[in-house]
Amino acid sequence: MTDxxxxxxxxxxxxxxxxxxMFLYFIAYIDRVNVGFAxxxxxxxxxxxxxxxxxxxxxxxxxxxxxxxPSNLILDRLGxxxxxxxxxxxxxxxxxxxxxxxxxxxxxxxxFLLGAAEAGLFPGVILYLSYWFPARRRAAVTSLFxxxxxISVVLGSPISSAILTMHGFGGISxxxxxxxxxxxxxxxxxxxxxxxxxxxPEQATWLTPDERAWLVAMLESERKAQSAxxxxxxxxxxxxxxxxxxxxxxxxxxxxxxxLGIWAPQIIKSFGLSxxxxxxxxxxxxxxxxxxxxxxxxxxxxRNERTWHVVVACIAAAVGLALAGISASVVAVVAALxxxxxxxxxxxxxxxxxxxxxxxxxxxxxxxxxxxSIGNLGGFVGPAMIGxxxxxxxxxxxxxxxxxxxxxxxxALTLVLARSVTRPAAVVVAQSTAQS
Numbered sequence: 001m002t003d004x005x006x007x008x009x010x011x012x013x014x015x016x017x018x019x020x021x022m023f024l025y026f027i028a029y030i031d032r033v034n035v036g037f038a039x040x041x042x043x044x045x046x047x048x049x050x051x052x053x054x055x056x057x058x059x060x061x062x063x064x065x066x067x068x069x070p071s072n073l074i075l076d077r078l079g080x081x082x083x084x085x086x087x088x089x090x091x092x093x094x095x096x097x098x099x100x101x102x103x104x105x106x107x108x109x110x111x112f113l114l115g116a117a118e119a120g121l122f123p124g125v126i127l128y129l130s131y132w133f134p135a136r137r138r139a140a141v142t143s144l145f146x147x148x149x150x151i152s153v154v155l156g157s158p159i160s161s162a163i164l165t166m167h168g169f170g171g172i173s174x175x176x177x178x179x180x181x182x183x184x185x186x187x188x189x190x191x192x193x194x195x196x197x198x199x200x201p202e203q204a205t206w207l208t209p210d211e212r213a214w215l216v217a218m219l220e221s222e223r224k225a226q227s228a229x230x231x232x233x234x235x236x237x238x239x240x241x242x243x244x245x246x247x248x249x250x251x252x253x254x255x256x257x258x259x260l261g262i263w264a265p266q267i268i269k270s271f272g273l274s275x276x277x278x279x280x281x282x283x284x285x286x287x288x289x290x291x292x293x294x295x296x297x298x299x300x301x302x303r304n305e306r307t308w309h310v311v312v313a314c315i316a317a318a319v320g321l322a323l324a325g326i327s328a329s330v331v332a333v334v335a336a337l338x339x340x341x342x343x344x345x346x347x348x349x350x351x352x353x354x355x356x357x358x359x360x361x362x363x364x365x366x367x368x369x370x371x372x373s374i375g376n377l378g379g380f381v382g383p384a385m386i387g388x389x390x391x392x393x394x395x396x397x398x399x400x401x402x403x404x405x406x407x408x409x410x411x412a413l414t415l416v417l418a419r420s421v422t423r424p425a426a427v428v429v430a431q432s433t434a435q436s
Contacts, residue, residue: 006218009211013132016206018144020196021125024088025148027185028121030156031095032060032114033261034182037160038098038175040265040275045173046103054387056107057262058380061254063115065373071120072127072369079199080128083120085190091117092186099176123369126352131200134218135353136301143297143349150286150293150345153261156182161279243367245417246355249310250375252410253351255382255403256317256344260285262383264337267396271330281334289341296346300353307418309350314411317343321404325397343407354417378406 035042035057043053075083094114101107125145133141163181167174198204201215264285268278300309320339327333355367386399 005210005214009207009215010133010137012207012211013201013204013215014141016198017129017132018141020193021128021145022148022151024084024121024189024193025125025145026152026155027088027189028091028118029149029152029261030160030182031091031186032118033153033258034156034160034178035098035111036262036265037157037164037279038178039262040175040269040278041164041167041173042101042175045175046101046107048104048107049391050387051384051391052104052107052387054262054384054390056104056111057387058258058383059108060111060115060118061258061376061378061380063112063117064119064376064379067116067119068123068373068376069366069369072123073366075120075124076127080124081193081197081199084124084197085194087117087120087124088186088190088193091121092183092190095186096180096183099179119373123372126368126372131219132215135222136304138353140294140297140301140349142352143294146345146348147290147293149257150289150341153286154283154290157265157282158276158279161276164275240367242417243355243370244374245413246351247371247374249314249351249410249413249417250371251378251381252314252403252406252408253317253344253347254376254378255406256321256340256378258379259321259382259386259400259403260337260340260344263386263396263399267324267333268330270396271333273330281330284334285337285341286345288338289345292342293345293349297349300350306350306354307414310347310354310414311411313343313347313350314407314414315343317347318404318407318411319343321400321407325400325404347410351414382406 039048039053039057042048043050048056071083071087091114094110094117098107098110098114101110126142129138129141129145160178160182163178164174166172166177169177198206201207201212201219204212204215207215265278265282268281269275273281296309296313300306317340320336320341320343324333324336324340327336352368355371382399382403385402386396389399389402390396
């Protein structure tokens with residue numbers, strides 16, 4: 001097949017799939033971290049201490065942990081369209097219901113349920129991308145999908161701040177308006193997904209016959225090439241030591257990501273700024289990270305190198321957290337948070353690309369979900385430790401140092417993992433390139 005056919009096909013599926021999945025993750029991320037802005041009013045109104053808030057914000061990830069693997073297996077069996085659509089409606093309902101929280105216990109329960117509902121999206125999309133894109137393109141495409149995280153902070157921060165100014169409108173607190181209004185897009189998009197998402201290339205009537213045939217043949221060739229050295233069984237996806245190692249690597253990056261998402265507004269607010277100013281300043285670091293993440297993933301794909309692209313990014317994020325802990329001005333804190341955002345977001349696309357070098361089929365489905373479920377417990381540990389240390393010391397510094405240490409561990413574990421995945425990656429890319 002000609003290069004022109006390959007280019008045309010990949011461009012067409014990129015425009016069809018990537019904007020949709022980006023918007024879905026955009027909504028998901030806002031719904032899981034808008035609690036950081038709600039806390040500016042909610043904690044005082046409900047009497048939540050920093051330790052209680054940090055624990056409640058992070059308990060979201062216990063729901064994630066328990067439901068991700070079964071959710072991804074269901075998606076692999078039913079198809080993305082029939083699974084992601086109801087998942088979005090359910091998480092929209094739980095997100096809106098957070099406005100009904102009356103104290104610590106109800107806050108904990110609602111955050112847990114939201115995590116259980118959202119567990120079906122992220123690992124499902126990572127698996128879904130493996131159905132559509134050849135291995136050599138996945139890091140770049142994954143980076144576009146994951147760009148929804150910094151974009152959601154860039155746009156969501158000022159929006160959340162503005163909604164908080166509705167405090168008292170209709171006799172309802174601003175933080176309650178925040179949860180209710182920002183939950184609506186999830187319900188709406190659940191319906192949209194049901195009518196617009198295509199499960200597999202074989203079903204893509206929006207591709208021409210030659211485009212569809214090329215794509216199906218390309219992906220099938222990759223799967224056959226992988227079968228010589230990759231594991232495909234469900235249990236290998238759960239038990240492979242490399243999956244468990246990547247889970248621990250992801251644990252550190254998740255601790256850093258959700259430390260930012262949940263605590264950054266309060267860290268910036270501690271300098272005595274207005275809520276709207278906090279919203280605008282909080283949007284600066286992820287705005288820088290968007291371009292950096294895509295360029296880093298593009299460089300990773302071009303060099304066919306994953307390990308050092310993860311290691312360097314993790315170390316950069318750790319340095320940024322340490323600097324944020326010692327910064328004495330809001331300008332210095334925002335500059336440090338820029339480095340943290342760039343490092344954490346840039347680490348994730350090459351990290352996810354490492355998995356499909358040694359797992360495929362049902363093993364990939366369980367492997368992706370295992371990494372995301374165990375790894376995202378870092379989203380519990382990071383915010384919870386920040387809150388506990390803040391309550392004990394009155395400062396954010398100790399918690400920021402703790403999360404920086406987790407990222408250093410992630411970098412070290414990536415180096416340990418490197419030798420076992422380097423050769424398969426080269427094989428997959430070489431065979432994919434030959435087919436195109």
